[in-house]
Amino acid sequence: DSGVTQTPKHLITATGQRVTLRCSPRSGDLSVYWYQQSLDQGLQFLIQYYNGEERAKGNILERFSAQQFPDLHSELNLSSLELGDSALYFCASSVGGGGHTEAFFGQGTRLTVV
Amino acid sequence: GIQVEQSPPDLILQEGANSTLRCNFSDSVNNLQWFHQNPWGQLINLFYIPSGTKQNGRLSATTVATERYSLLYISSSQTTDSGVYFCAVPARGYQKVTFGTGTKLQVIP
Numbered sequence: 001d002s003g004v005t006q007t008p009k010h011l012i013t014a015t016g017q018r019v020t021l022r023c024s025p026r027s028g029d030l031s032v033y034w035y036q037q038s039l040d041q042g043l044q045f046l047i048q049y050y051n052g053e054e055r056a057k058g059n060i061l062e063r064f065s066a067q068q069f070p071d072l073h074s075e076l077n078l079s080s081l082e083l084g085d086s087a088l089y090f091c092a093s094s095v096g097g098g099g100h101t102e103a104f105f106g107q108g109t110r111l112t113v114v
Numbered sequence: 115g116i117q118v119e120q121s122p123p124d125l126i127l128q129e130g131a132n133s134t135l136r137c138n139f140s141d142s143v144n145n146l147q148w149f150h151q152n153p154w155g156q157l158i159n160l161f162y163i164p165s166g167t168k169q170n171g172r173l174s175a176t177t178v179a180t181e182r183y184s185l186l187y188i189s190s191s192q193t194t195d196s197g198v199y200f201c202a203v204p205a206r207g208y209q210k211v212t213f214g215t216g217t218k219l220q221v222i223p
Contacts, residue, residue: 102159
């Protein structure tokens with residue numbers, strides 16, 4: 001158990017819908033990262049928050065947004081869903097925000113868009 | 115941005131065999147991690163190894179940051195070692211962690 005909690009574990013929804021993925025970081029970690037892993041693909045960095053503020057942005061679509069709340073949990077919102085958004089979405093957390101501390105990953109949310 | 119390449123892309127081993135996986139990166143790094151993604155999709159931390167050598171049971175890793183590569187050694191492989199192995203690095207000055215292309219390992223009985 002990495003200490004990072006993601007909910008839900010599985011999600012099936014229809015095209016055009018909106019979903020929210022939730023992540024609770026390890027106790028004491030200030031950074032939260034979101035990654036997308038499509039079928040047989042590598043992990044693509046989406047966005048990072050550090051202590052409530054956006055720190056870095058990757059190839060995140062405009063239909064996607066995220067935030068980190070004062071209690072440090074984070075949510076990733078995916079809207080106007082398309083079939084191609086089906087993927088495994090991972091959240092990771094680390095103590096620091098500069099990428100120089102060890103990151104720990106949650107079990108992922110498997111999103112299926114039908 | 116930083117480029118991270120892993121080799122080989124695919125590897126099939128007989129149970130009990132040893133293997134070496136390689137991770138090359140294109141820029142200076144101050145951190146490197148190795149992960150194992152099991153067949154159920156879970157990402158498991160193996161090593162946090164900015165430099166030097168670490169060992170954990172049958173697995174060990176070495177990072178030579180000055181030459182921009184890291185090696186993961188798996189000895190006496192078991193079927194439970196199957197899955198995809200990723201290295202991940204942040205480049206100096208970059209916030210995000212970039213994952214390598216992965217090595218897909220299959221250990222057969």
